[in-house]
Amino acid sequence: MGSPRNALLFVSLAGAIGVALPATLLLWVIWQQTVMAEEQRLTKLSEDLAAQTEHAIVDARALLEELNSQAFEPCSPHHLLTLQNEALSRVHVRAIGYWEAANRLCGAGLVQGQRLTPARASRIYDSGVIAWWPSAATTAGDVALFLMRFGNHDMAIDPRLLITPGQLEGKQVAVWVEGMQMAAYPEASVFPAPDELPEGLFVDRANNRVVSRVSVDSLFPIEVVAVQSFEDFWDRYRMLVIAVGGIGLVLITLWLGLVWRYLSRQLSLESSLRAAIDGGRIHAVYQPIVELRSGRCVGAEVLGRWTEKNGTAISPEIFVPLAEKAGLGTRLTLSILENLLQHMANWPEPEKEMVYHLNLTEQDLAQPGFSRRLGELLDEHGVAPERIALEITERALLDSDVIRQRVAELRDKGHSIAIDDFGTGYSSLAYLQKFELDTLKIDKTFVDSLQTEAVTSSVIRPIIDLARALDLEIIAEGIESGEQMQWLVERDVECGQGYWYSPALGESGFKAWYLDKAR
Numbered sequence: 001m002g003s004p005r006n007a008l009l010f011v012s013l014a015g016a017i018g019v020a021l022p023a024t025l026l027l028w029v030i031w032q033q034t035v036m037a038e039e040q041r042l043t044k045l046s047e048d049l050a051a052q053t054e055h056a057i058v059d060a061r062a063l064l065e066e067l068n069s070q071a072f073e074p075c076s077p078h079h080l081l082t083l084q085n086e087a088l089s090r091v092h093v094r095a096i097g098y099w100e101a102a103n104r105l106c107g108a109g110l111v112q113g114q115r116l117t118p119a120r121a122s123r124i125y126d127s128g129v130i131a132w133w134p135s136a137a138t139t140a141g142d143v144a145l146f147l148m149r150f151g152n153h154d155m156a157i158d159p160r161l162l163i164t165p166g167q168l169e170g171k172q173v174a175v176w177v178e179g180m181q182m183a184a185y186p187e188a189s190v191f192p193a194p195d196e197l198p199e200g201l202f203v204d205r206a207n208n209r210v211v212s213r214v215s216v217d218s219l220f221p222i223e224v225v226a227v228q229s230f231e232d233f234w235d236r237y238r239m240l241v242i243a244v245g246g247i248g249l250v251l252i253t254l255w256l257g258l259v260w261r262y263l264s265r266q267l268s269l270e271s272s273l274r275a276a277i278d279g280g281r282i283h284a285v286y287q288p289i290v291e292l293r294s295g296r297c298v299g300a301e302v303l304g305r306w307t308e309k310n311g312t313a314i315s316p317e318i319f320v321p322l323a324e325k326a327g328l329g330t331r332l333t334l335s336i337l338e339n340l341l342q343h344m345a346n347w348p349e350p351e352k353e354m355v356y357h358l359n360l361t362e363q364d365l366a367q368p369g370f371s372r373r374l375g376e377l378l379d380e381h382g383v384a385p386e387r388i389a390l391e392i393t394e395r396a397l398l399d400s401d402v403i404r405q406r407v408a409e410l411r412d413k414g415h416s417i418a419i420d421d422f423g424t425g426y427s428s429l430a431y432l433q434k435f436e437l438d439t440l441k442i443d444k445t446f447v448d449s450l451q452t453e454a455v456t457s458s459v460i461r462p463i464i465d466l467a468r469a470l471d472l473e474i475i476a477e478g479i480e481s482g483e484q485m486q487w488l489v490e491r492d493v494e495c496g497q498g499y500w501y502s503p504a505l506g507e508s509g510f511k512a513w514y515l516d517k518a519r
């Protein structure tokens with residue numbers, strides 16, 4: 001009793017860990033996926049912003065070059081009209097002006113005044129371009145402008161318009177060009193400088209925000225910093241995490257629940273089986289074995305039957321392998337033998353000539369004490385070993401000297417040895433020759449296929465030939481029709497069993513059946 005309880009405890013503990021571990025892993029994976037997805041969105045946003053900024057600067061440079069190349073009469077109406085048209089056709093351009101030496105002589109656009117001619121330039125390039133990054137000195141009408149002069153013309157750009165707020169999805173962003181802040185949204189926000197930040201996305205727990213820095217190397221280095229409050233970030237993915245995490249957890253729990261149910265059922269089945277064997281509640285039933293030519297009953301195969309206390313019948317196909325797995329195989333065999341011996345004591349004289357075929361488990365031949373205990377039980381009940389044939393499956397006949405020796409010992413004591421389910425395992429002529437056997441039982445699958453097109457139908461003849469070559473008696477299993485029986489009689493198969501004669505019967509049923517046949 002102790003071991004199943006411990007095993008259940010172990011299974012429960014393993015189950016709890018089994019849920020907690022994959023759940024943590026699942027949440028971690030979702031979090032990683034979420035961060036990756038956000039990183040991808042931010043990279044895309046930054047690339048778009050960088051492309052817009054780059055386009056505005058390149059376009060400004062090209063336009064100024066174009067204006068310089070045209071032979072305007074300086075500040076003439078035609079010149080000013082051209083400047084006005086070019087300025088108004090670009091939403092981010094506030095003004096375009098005309099210079100001679102250090103003086104801005106005239107200009108067109110939405111802003112004018114001294115702010116367009118600040119003293120100190122931020123950058124003077126070899127190409128002749130002079131640039132003023134937005135600052136207090138370039139602020140006109142509350143907007144810090146980006147100014148660019150090339151040759152005789154200049155352009156004032158409203159950097160706010162390089163950013164399209166609709167794209168930002170609630171994030172705050174700032175754009176740096178050549179290490180200097182060019183634009184920000186919202187304008188008043190203060191951003192950490194890009195060189196203070198790691199590349200990519202990171203969770204800034206101290207400030208309760210998610211920050212990303214993306215560098216884009218276009219014509220000039222552009223960097224975009226985006227800041228998002230942790231709540232916004234979480235809001236975006238909360239539903240996803242809840243949905244995926246929830247489904248994952250349900251599936252894991254369901255799976256572990258099924259495993260737990262299966263294991264606990266197996267364990268409780270195992271302990272019920274143990275109790276049933278110990279309590280002698282597995283009883284023997286008998287399927288008559290008939291001499292085919294005469295129809296005379298010459299014995300019976302002893303089959304185990306187990307009905308649980310709640311009335312559920314468990315098939316031997318389940319409880320025999322379970323007993324073997326639990327190391328109860330030999331106890332099962334001996335318990336069925338005891339039941340058979342009790343029944344034999346009650347049967348009238350004629351049946352005493354019959355041979356009862358007891359199925360052995362794979363463990364019986366491997367157990368050193370099995371043969372002795374078998375002998376003791378037969379002696380106690382006064383039953384000769386010749387009355388008990390032992391059926392061994394092919395699997396139990398492992399090619400080992402010990403098993404071969406035990407089979408020989410049992411045979412020497414007077415038991416006849418039958419190989420069961422022949423043809424379904426590993427048998428070969430050479431293999432069978434190594435064992436001392438008496439009977440070969442042809443498996444039901446081969447009898448089933450008689451007079452059919454199934455591939456197995458051609459196998460039964462070589463099996464019969466093999467048995468003859470080894471001088472073995474043949475018992476055909478699973479005979480269900482007169483035609484099958486006739487076919488086997490014509491091939492001189494000695495004995496058979498199957499529903500054509502009778503299914504397995506309980507003690508009294510078997511007795512009645514036998515007496516009825518004997519009449």
Ligand SMILES: Nc1nc2c(ncn2[C@@H]2O[C@@H]3COP(=O)(O)O[C@H]4[C@@H](O)[C@H](n5cnc6c(=O)[nH]c(N)nc65)O[C@@H]4COP(=O)(O)O[C@H]3[C@H]2O)c(=O)[nH]1
Nearest residue numbers: 303304316317320336359360361478479480498499500504
């Ligand atoms: N469809 C059909 N079936 C037929 C016919 N004639 C017999 N059978 C069934 O075929 C099985 C024959 O036993 P097996 O080949 O030794 O195969 C047995 C045997 O290998 C094992 N087994 C049964 N009882 C015991 C036992 O007490 N000890 C051991 N070690 N194994 C057992 O379980 C297997 C299944 O046993 P059962 O369910 O009792 O099923 C039995 C029997 O009821 C037929 O004409 N048609």
